[in-house]
Amino acid sequence: MAAERLTRRAPSRILLNLALDSLAAAAAVPIAMLLAAPGAWPGPLWWLAALPGGALALAATGAPVRLPQQYWRYAGLPDLLGIAAAATGAAVLFWGALHLLGAWRPDNAGFPVIHALVLIPLLGAPRVLGRLRHARRDPDSPVEAQRALVIGAGDGADIFLRALLAERAPAFRVMGLLSLRSRQAGRRIQGHPILGTVADAPAVLDRLRAEGRLPALIVLATPRLQGTALEALLDLADRHGIPVRRAPTVTELDPAARRLTDRLETPAHARVHLRPVAIEELLDRPQVPLDREGMARLVQGRRVLVTGAGGTIGGELARQVAALGPAQLTLLDHGEYVLYEIDLELRERHPNVPKRAVLADVRDETRIRHLFESLRPELVFHAAALKHVPMVENDPLEGLLTNALGTRIVADAAAAVGVSAMVFISTDKAVNPTSVMGASKRLAEMYCQALDMQARVAGRGMRCITVRFGNVLGSTGSVVPLFRRQLERGGPLTVTHPDMRRYFMTVREAVGLVLQASVVGAEDRVDQPPELREGGIFFLDMGKPVKIVDLARRMIRLAGLRPDEEVEIRFTGLRPGEKLTEELYYGTEAPTVTGFPGLFVVTPRTADPALVGRAIDEIAAAARGGNARIALAQMGRLVPEFDPTADGVAAGAMR
Numbered sequence: 089m090a091a092e093r094l095t096r097r098a099p100s101r102i103l104l105n106l107a108l109d110s111l112a113a114a115a116a117v118p119i120a121m122l123l124a125a126p127g128a129w130p131g132p133l134w135w136l137a138a139l140p141g142g143a144l145a146l147a148a149t150g151a152p153v154r155l156p157q158q159y160w161r162y163a164g165l166p167d168l169l170g171i172a173a174a175a176t177g178a179a180v181l182f183w184g185a186l187h188l189l190g191a192w193r194p195d196n197a198g199f200p201v202i203h204a205l206v207l208i209p210l211l212g213a214p215r216v217l218g219r220l221r222h223a224r225r226d227p228d229s230p231v232e233a234q235r236a237l238v239i240g241a242g243d244g245a246d247i248f249l250r251a252l253l254a255e256r257a258p259a260f261r262v263m264g265l266l267s268l269r270s271r272q273a274g275r276r277i278q279g280h281p282i283l284g285t286v287a288d289a290p291a292v293l294d295r296l297r298a299e300g301r302l303p304a305l306i307v308l309a310t311p312r313l314q315g316t317a318l319e320a321l322l323d324l325a326d327r328h329g330i331p332v333r334r335a336p337t338v339t340e341l342d343p344a345a346r347r348l349t350d351r352l353e354t355p356a357h358a359r360v361h362l363r364p365v366a367i368e369e370l371l372d373r374p375q376v377p378l379d380r381e382g383m384a385r386l387v388q389g390r391r392v393l394v395t396g397a398g399g400t401i402g403g404e405l406a407r408q409v410a411a412l413g414p415a416q417l418t419l420l421d422h423g424e425y426v427l428y429e430i431d432l433e434l435r436e437r438h439p440n441v442p443k444r445a446v447l448a449d450v451r452d453e454t455r456i457r458h459l460f461e462s463l464r465p466e467l468v469f470h471a472a473a474l475k476h477v478p479m480v481e482n483d484p485l486e487g488l489l490t491n492a493l494g495t496r497i498v499a500d501a502a503a504a505v506g507v508s509a510m511v512f513i514s515t516d517k518a519v520n521p522t523s524v525m526g527a528s529k530r531l532a533e534m535y536c537q538a539l540d541m542q543a544r545v546a547g548r549g550m551r552c553i554t555v556r557f558g559n560v561l562g563s564t565g566s567v568v569p570l571f572r573r574q575l576e577r578g579g580p581l582t583v584t585h586p587d588m589r590r591y592f593m594t595v596r597e598a599v600g601l602v603l604q605a606s607v608v609g610a611e612d613r614v615d616q617p618p619e620l621r622e623g624g625i626f627f628l629d630m631g632k633p634v635k636i637v638d639l640a641r642r643m644i645r646l647a648g649l650r651p652d653e654e655v656e657i658r659f660t661g662l663r664p665g666e667k668l669t670e671e672l673y674y675g676t677e678a679p680t681v682t683g684f685p686g687l688f689v690v691t692p693r694t695a696d697p698a699l700v701g702r703a704i705d706e707i708a709a710a711a712r713g714g715n716a717r718i719a720l721a722q723m724g725r726l727v728p729e730f731d732p733t734a735d736g737v738a739a740g741a742m743r
Contacts, residue, residue, distance in 0.1 A: 110143035146175070158170070163215040239310060258360070273285060333648075334364070389414070392417050392469070395421070401513055408600070428445070451493055457501045493704055496532070514555060514625070516591060519556075519670070524720070568643070585659060585662055604686070617682050626689055
């Protein structure tokens with residue numbers, strides 16, 4: 089109802105603006121007359137025509153620049169330019185009408201100029217006053233504005249400062265800015281000084297502290313500060329006890345959206361809401377150069393199917409594939425709601441890409457085979473998996489059926505319909521696995537390896553490309569969403585062990601490199617790693633492993649709190665199947681550097697596809713029969729690094 093009232097009020101506001109502008113136009117005529125011809129004064133009949141004539145002239149010239157539609161509260165330079173154009177046009181039109189009608193007119197040839205110069209301030213003054221009235225501080229506001237130091241001196245900072253000006257009671261008082269470019273130092277933006285560059289931040293904060301003017305907040309108004317540079321700034325802010333927040337995006341600061349929000353939700357004292365710095369931003373490493381042309385060749389005009397499309401990796405794969413222009417994109421997932429979400433998102437972002445959302449379980453062989461026969465995909469990305477280690481340890485048979493059998497079913501169906509390439513998403517937990525999840529993914533790796541070797545040796549058949557990498561920040565079931573949820577409750581943040589380390593990568597970077605590996609592995613090219621013919625698989629450069637306790641402390645600080653003081657970190661002990669550190673390759677695999685940044689290739693041991701296939705069938709039969717001991721023992725024989733009798737392995741099923 090509120091939105092409807094706003095819609096109904098818009099025409100009345102426009103008519104009111106038109107009426108006020110007409111009065112200003114009528115008033116401008118006698119004022120201009122007095123200034124242009126002080127001694128001359130026409131008769132009453134002239135005025136009866138001239139006053140409405142001035143108003144009509146402005147209405148005619150104001151319509152093209154949408155003068156009545158101007159929102160006075162948010163008047164800016166484009167609005168003032170529109171006023172100048174309309175006033176000048178109205179003065180010329182009024183003068184021309186006097187000539188054409190042969191009516192009395194002053195002898196001063198400069199009358200149109202004087203008329204325009206009178207009309208411009210009459211039209212502009214109410215708009216400026218309206219903006220100033222809205223921008224003045226509300227004396228009844230209980231909020232004391234905090235001193236803020238803004239990082240960035242570009243468009244983002246300008247938009248943020250303008251948003252603050254639009255607030256009647258701004259929560260922040262900007263004391264200065266730090267630029268990313270040295271040549272901007274010493275200049276001003278909207279009256280606020282640029283105090284130096286980000287590199288000067290230590291000296292600037294020390295000086296402000298000495299002067300007793302230390303800011304209460306640092307606001308990031310540029311998206312360009314990421315990774316190590318951002319982490320250095322956060323460390324500096326921590327030393328001074330200053331929280332760091334990110335300014336809203338341009339979309340969030342859109343005046344129309346904010347006005348509607350203000351009316352419908354927060355009519356009293358609307359605020360420019362800052363948001364915490366995301367932990368993913370600290371991991372944002374320099375962009376690896378990718379073969380975008382190769383990716384386009386791989387995807388454009390082809391039928392592509394993504395399994396696990398509702399998950400973190402599968403969803404991002406679907407997004408990046410959709411942007412490359414496939415002939416058809418099929419999204420397959422077992423979860424109804426997550427599939428609905430990614431399908432809706434892609435329909436909105438890429439309405440011209442033919443898409444189909446399919447509810448299916450990769451363990452259902454008949455269903456998958458019929459789907460592949462119907463859809464005839466040319467390229468398959470297999471991201472469907474059960475990946476949460478403790479959950480799979482508690483229900484190991486489900487992990488075996490989804491991760492091992494499901495992969496075989498998808499691979500066999502793909503090969504049967506002539507798919508040119510299937511890309512299998514693996515994990516670092518497949519290396520020296522201590523969990524059922526890791527061992528089941530290693531078994532799936534072995535099957536895909538065997539199929540790929542077979543195709544490459546024969547010179548025909550489906551390429552089966554395996555890509556192995558570590559954790560993705562913010563993925564479903566991972567530690568980052570858990571920490572966020574625990575922070576919202578006030579803590580504690582639970583860490584299994586103080587020495588627990590994990591590799592992390594942003595989902596955007598991981599999927600970009602997966603597509604890069606797909607291009608290298610699917611095409612016959614001279615720079616293709618020769619190890620692929622011997623069952624080689626790709627793994628991604630994950631950088632250095634991160635201590636989970638350090639990640640927890642950083643997330644607490646990003647929330648503006650002090651670890652171990654305001655928020656407790658509690659150690660809970662290793663869970664079944666967990667390792668202190670993960671590995672990206674076996675010690676005997678000898679990773680090889682490829683000619684592509686971010687990609688390595690290793691050659692784990694291989695096996696005959698028929699042998700691995702029979703083993704998976706036997707494991708699946710035991711799993712469907714509920715016999716965990718037989719299923720795990722069989723997997724242990726095929727993956728000898730996995731010990732199904734170890735303490736804690738599949739504890740839930742072995743009890």
